[in-house]
Amino acid sequence: MTSRKRRAFHFGGASWLLLCATADGALAQGTSQATPPASTPLPEITVTAPSPIVRRKPAVPSRTPTRVARAAPGQNRERAPEPQAAPAAPTPQQGVLPVVTDQFATVTVVPNEEIRRQGTAQLGDLLFSKPGITGSTFAPGASSRPIIRGLDVNRVGIVENGTNAGGASDLGEDHFVPVDPLATNQVEVIRGPAAMRYGSTSIGGVVSATNNRIPDALPSCAATPFQTYGLPAKAPLANVGSPSCVTVETRTAVSSVDRGVDSGILIDAGGGNFAVHADAYGRKASDYSIPSYPYLFDQTRPVNGRQPNSAMQASGASIGGSYIFHGGFIGAAITQNDTLYRIPGIDGADHQTRIDARQTKFTAKGEYRPDAAAIDAVRFWAGATDYKHNEIGLADPADLSSLGVRQTFTNKEQEGRVEVQMTPFNARFAAVTTAFGLQAGHQELTAPSPDDPTSPLNGLFDPNKNNRVAGYVFNEFKFTDSTKAQIAGRIEHVNLSGTTPAFIPELFDLNANPGDIGPPTARNLSFTPKSASIGLIQDLPGQLVASITAQYVERAPKPAELFSRGPHDATATFDIGNPNLGIETAKSIEIGLRRATGPFRFEATAYYTKFNGFIFRRLTGNTCEDVACVGPADPAAPLELNQAIYSQRDATFRGGEFQSQLDIGPLNGGIWGIENQFDVVRATFSDGTNVPRIPPVRVGGGLFWRDANWLTRINLLHAFAQNDIAPIGETPTAGYNLLKAEVSYRTKLDPSWFGAREMTVGLVGNNLLNENIRNSVSYTKDQVLLPGIGVRAFANLKF
Numbered sequence: 001m002t003s004r005k006r007r008a009f010h011f012g013g014a015s016w017l018l019l020c021a022t023a024d025g026a027l028a029q030g031t032s033q034a035t036p037p038a039s040t041p042l043p044e045i046t047v048t049a050p051s052p053i054v055r056r057k058p059a060v061p062s063r064t065p066t067r068v069a070r071a072a073p074g075q076n077r078e079r080a081p082e083p084q085a086a087p088a089a090p091t092p093q094q095g096v097l098p099v100v101t102d103q104f105a106t107v108t109v110v111p112n113e114e115i116r117r118q119g120t121a122q123l124g125d126l127l128f129s130k131p132g133i134t135g136s137t138f139a140p141g142a143s144s145r146p147i148i149r150g151l152d153v154n155r156v157g158i159v160e161n162g163t164n165a166g167g168a169s170d171l172g173e174d175h176f177v178p179v180d181p182l183a184t185n186q187v188e189v190i191r192g193p194a195a196m197r198y199g200s201t202s203i204g205g206v207v208s209a210t211n212n213r214i215p216d217a218l219p220s221c222a223a224t225p226f227q228t229y230g231l232p233a234k235a236p237l238a239n240v241g242s243p244s245c246v247t248v249e250t251r252t253a254v255s256s257v258d259r260g261v262d263s264g265i266l267i268d269a270g271g272g273n274f275a276v277h278a279d280a281y282g283r284k285a286s287d288y289s290i291p292s293y294p295y296l297f298d299q300t301r302p303v304n305g306r307q308p309n310s311a312m313q314a315s316g317a318s319i320g321g322s323y324i325f326h327g328g329f330i331g332a333a334i335t336q337n338d339t340l341y342r343i344p345g346i347d348g349a350d351h352q353t354r355i356d357a358r359q360t361k362f363t364a365k366g367e368y369r370p371d372a373a374a375i376d377a378v379r380f381w382a383g384a385t386d387y388k389h390n391e392i393g394l395a396d397p398a399d400l401s402s403l404g405v406r407q408t409f410t411n412k413e414q415e416g417r418v419e420v421q422m423t424p425f426n427a428r429f430a431a432v433t434t435a436f437g438l439q440a441g442h443q444e445l446t447a448p449s450p451d452d453p454t455s456p457l458n459g460l461f462d463p464n465k466n467n468r469v470a471g472y473v474f475n476e477f478k479f480t481d482s483t484k485a486q487i488a489g490r491i492e493h494v495n496l497s498g499t500t501p502a503f504i505p506e507l508f509d510l511n512a513n514p515g516d517i518g519p520p521t522a523r524n525l526s527f528t529p530k531s532a533s534i535g536l537i538q539d540l541p542g543q544l545v546a547s548i549t550a551q552y553v554e555r556a557p558k559p560a561e562l563f564s565r566g567p568h569d570a571t572a573t574f575d576i577g578n579p580n581l582g583i584e585t586a587k588s589i590e591i592g593l594r595r596a597t598g599p600f601r602f603e604a605t606a607y608y609t610k611f612n613g614f615i616f617r618r619l620t621g622n623t624c625e626d627v628a629c630v631g632p633a634d635p636a637a638p639l640e641l642n643q644a645i646y647s648q649r650d651a652t653f654r655g656g657e658f659q660s661q662l663d664i665g666p667l668n669g670g671i672w673g674i675e676n677q678f679d680v681v682r683a684t685f686s687d688g689t690n691v692p693r694i695p696p697v698r699v700g701g702g703l704f705w706r707d708a709n710w711l712t713r714i715n716l717l718h719a720f721a722q723n724d725i726a727p728i729g730e731t732p733t734a735g736y737n738l739l740k741a742e743v744s745y746r747t748k749l750d751p752s753w754f755g756a757r758e759m760t761v762g763l764v765g766n767n768l769l770n771e772n773i774r775n776s777v778s779y780t781k782d783q784v785l786l787p788g789i790g791v792r793a794f795a796n797l798k799f
Contacts, residue, residue: 094711094744095704097661097675099596099603101545104486104535105192106592106605106657108133112185116796117744117764119253119262121283121314123158123177123207126187129717129738131657131679132605133189134695137775138173140786141258141285142312142341143355145169145177147777148189149607150653150681150694151204154558154615159198160184160209161333162417163363164441166385168409171445171460171560173571173779175409178337178359178387180316182251182264182281184209192549192590193533196472196490197417197437200529200555203586212277213320214331214365218270219245244271248799251281257766257790258310260285276321277333284313290785291770307785308349312341320363328377330366337361345783347569350397357389373423376433380418387411391569407449407459407569415441430477430485440469445559449566460575461563462520464498482539490531494556497524498563500579523579525562529554547592557581561615561646567626571779573617573644574624581648585612599673602660607653614651616691617644619729642729651691655681661704670707675715676700682724692726693777696735711762714741722776733776739768751799758798765791 095114100107108130120126124135124144135144136152148156153173158165160179167178181187191205198206252263264281287306320333336359343353363383369376388410395402417439424433443466449459470492477485499520535549564577588609595602621632622643629643630636659677666672678699683691702715721735744762751757766787767773773786 094746095706095713097601097659099594099601101594101596102537103192103194104533104537104547105190105194105549105590106132106603107191107194108189110187113746113760115181115184115187116251116760116794117742117762118181119255119764119792119794120181121262121285121312123179123181123187123209126181127189127207129700130189131659131677131698132655132681134775134777136173137778137784137786138780139176139310139312139341139343140307140784141260141288141310142339143169143174143176143343145173146189146207147695148191148205148207149655150683150691150777152777154201154561155204155555157195157198157202157206158209159206161211161214161363162208162365162381163383164385164413164415165209166359166361166383166387166411166413167357168387168389168411168445170558171409171411171447172568174343174355174391174569175389176339176341176355176357178339178357178361179209180281180283180314180337181209182262182283183211183213183266183279183316183318185211193474193486193488193535193551196488196531196533196553197419197439197474199439199468199470200490200492200531200553201558203553203555203584211279212266212268213279213318213333213335214363215268215270215275215277215320215322215324216329216331216367218275218324219247219268245269250797250799251794252796253792253794255285255790255792256289257787258285258288273324274321275324275331276319278317278319280315280317282313282315286311288787289790291772291788307344307787309342309352309354310344310784312339314339314341327370328366328368330364330368332362332364335359335361335363345780347572348393351393352403353391353393353569355389355391357387359385359387361385375420376423377421378418379421380416382416384414385411387413407447410446411443413441413443415439424478427477430479433476433478435474437472437474438470439472442467460566460568461560461577462499464496464559464563466559467495469493484537486533486535488533492529492531492556494527494529495524496526496556496559496562497522498559499523500563500565500577523562525557525579527556527583529556529583543595543597545594545596547590547594549590551586551588551590553586553588555584555586557584557615564646567624567641568644571617571644572641573619574629574641575617576643576645578646578648581615581646582613584615584648586610587612599663600660601662602658604656604658606656609653611651611653613648614685614691615646615648616651618647619644619692619726621728650686651683652686653681653683653691655679667705670705670710672703672705674701674703675713676702677717690724690726692730693779694722694724696720696722696733696776700738709747710743710745712741712743715739731782733774733781734772736771736773737769738766738771738773741765741768755799756797760796761794763791763793765789 098109098111100109110126118126121141122144124137124146125141127133127146128135132149134147136147137144145152146156153170158177158179165177165179168175169177188208189205190208195202195206246269249266254261260283262283264279266279269276287308287310289305290307292305316337318333318335320331322329322331338358340354340356361383365381367377367379390405391407393406417437419435419437421435424431446463447459447461470490472490474486474488499522531553533549533551535547537545537547539545561581562577562579564575568575586609588607590605590607592605620643622629623639624641624643625639630639657679661673661675663671663673680697681694683694685691697720698717700715700717702713704713717738719736722733725732742762742764744760746760749756749759767789770789774781775786
């Protein structure tokens with residue numbers, strides 16, 4: 001929310017690694033028993049947004065996407081062509097740790113079956129417990145943006161099917177991410193060089209959600225004998241076309257913690273050269289339960305076991321289609337997202353604050369593999385977003401008739417990207433593959449407040465525009481089957497235009513006239529950030545893969561950092577932008593060691609990043625109300641907002657992540673084992689003080705049992721207390737234990753029963769210890785508890 005006029009108001013991961021390595025060696029002679037049976041192999045992982053070096057076969061009438069087999073580290077990124085139509089692959093087991101070994105930096109993959117089990121409404125909640133990742137949880141279940149290695153908002157990109165997700169989640173922590181996991185098939189968190197294709201604002205990484213809203217192949221039931229899988233890489237298909245085919249999937253769940261219900265339906269159809277997709281979903285939840293804690297805020301505010309003002313509801317729909325032709329496809333989709341959710345916390349509960357948001361998005365993409373000697377593939381992505389939300393609340397908590405719109409945000413954004421991948425050529429010392437890309441975008445933001453349209457501080461910022469164009473190149477060198485390197489670069493030009501008040505002092509007395517601030521001053525700014533990276537992947541004995549990457553990345557300031565000059569309720573701050581901010585630079589190095597196969601699978605990563613001119617909101621210790629501000633030693637009572645000025649300082653981030661899974665051995669026809677994880681990030685400024693709102697050290701582990709149909713798991717994640725806090729405006733956060741357990745069952749069905757051919761059902765228990773969990777990165781952690789004990793039941797059917 002952004003208008004205040006309405007107020008009256010380490011050790012664990014290392015030891016587990018040693019344990020797992022010892023057990024792995026002990027199992028060397030019994031590997032055939034400890035590994036899953038041949039009929040239920042480890043699943044392959046389709047990484048949809050790696051570096052632009054992507055190798056695919058020509059498009060064929062098959063729903064099955066080209067897969068990147070992670071089973072062998074040095075293996076080519078596509079399966080060997082089959083001499084005839086391939087039979088259906090065995091259903092992969094649930095719960096196998098997906099480890100990506102052919103990327104130059106860590107890629108975290110959340111596959112479809114895991115998304116279905118977790119059933120969260122926000123990407124930040126879905127990724128909350130992943131090593132090196134957490135969520136902002138400003139409004140748990142309704143507004144939670146992913147945070148990667150302590151970096152958030154303007155340093156983490158969110159894309160859907162290759163284009164920007166849109167919305168306003170990077171402008172305020174109370175704003176939702178308009179990508180619902182209920183309609184998503186896979187989520188990837190991409191770090192390192194591959195993130196450069198999306199822009200300098202993805203300096204911390206990219207969260208990529210994918211679905212089938214723009215089909216790139218026909219549904220699988222359209223398979224016919226003319227699917228000639230054995231064609232050479234560039235041979236056109238002799239015949240493209242098939243009988244009509246329709247597949248349907250339903251996704252449904254209920255949850256006890258918030259009395260929630262969610263459901264969705266996805267339809268894919270194809271015939272001839274055309275494939276179409278349609279989906280619709282909806283979810284609704286009441287105020288969620290919290291641990292028995294009679295007074296959440298103070299002794300005058302009983303909460304009766306529920307987090308006040310935390311209910312939400314959302315719905316969405318999409319329709320898209322593609323034309324599949326010899327050597328490629330082209331398609332488009334239109335998507336509508338609507339959500340209405342409440343903002344928990346003292347101010348949100350007092351003023352019945354809620355956000356009513358609506359987004360319409362058009363996306364298109366395509367791929368063409370010409371029969372040419374030099375060009376392997378040409379790909380494009382395009383998108384246009386029209387987003388608006390109203391922030392609604394009571395101007396006076398004692399007057400229910402004062403309910404109205406307090407603030408509005410709009411975002412109109414268009415972008416496009418095209419990539420050309422060249423055919424690999426032999427440079428004697430290596431096989432070289434090059435990909436070129438060009439990206440352009442335009443964004444218009446507004447944040448008016450209807451409370452006082454005549455005030456020079458009408459809203460968080462005046463309307464502003466952001467134009468950008470960029471070019472990038474990736475070169476991949478394959479020295480041998482076991483050694484590959486990559487050199488990449490990007491240059492970007494950004495033009496920003498907006499207005500800022502002529503003068504906003506740090507202290508402005510209580511009798512100040514807003515008109516004394518002065519008229520807005522137009523500012524036109526331009527930046528040319530440049531980035532480069534170099535990486536190496538090396539296969540090692542024992543099915544290990546090692547990687548090292550060095551990056552130099554520059555980021556241009558965002559409009560909110562430059563032009564803000566008003567109250568920002570989400571963070572309880574009075575934000576003052578700085579139009580004199582310069583380019584932010586990050587120099588980083590990351591090393592990794594991974595293993596994707598065998599009974600012991602793991603990935604370990606360590607990183608070090610040095611920021612020059614790190615941009616952040618600096619709390620001054622002053623407090624404000626409207627334009628009046630008082631100092632910390634002022635005899636007047638503190639005002640409601642903490643004054644925050646956007647500033648730049650050098651900072652250093654360092655940390656690491658580890659996760660593993662060990663198959664101990666067979667049990668009752670399946671495999672049982674242990675898994676564990678560890679992550680840490682430490683961030684300080686050059687004077688040794690702490691960067692604010694950094695995630696705590698976390699360590700966790702558990703037990704699992706799985707076979708071809710069943711998955712059972714129990715897992716405990718312990719977060720240590722976070723006492724490395726900023727000197728002003730941040731309080732320590734207690735540690736917590738998050739205990740989860742789940743059981744799910746997946747099986748094929750006889751379609752003659754009721755039409756369904758596959759079913760997955762399950763139960764998931766969350767926060768089973770019913771602990772008081774506060775998220776140290778949340779601005780509202782002292783007022784908002786995460787949900788208490790709860791059970792979720794879900795059922796997915798495929799027809």
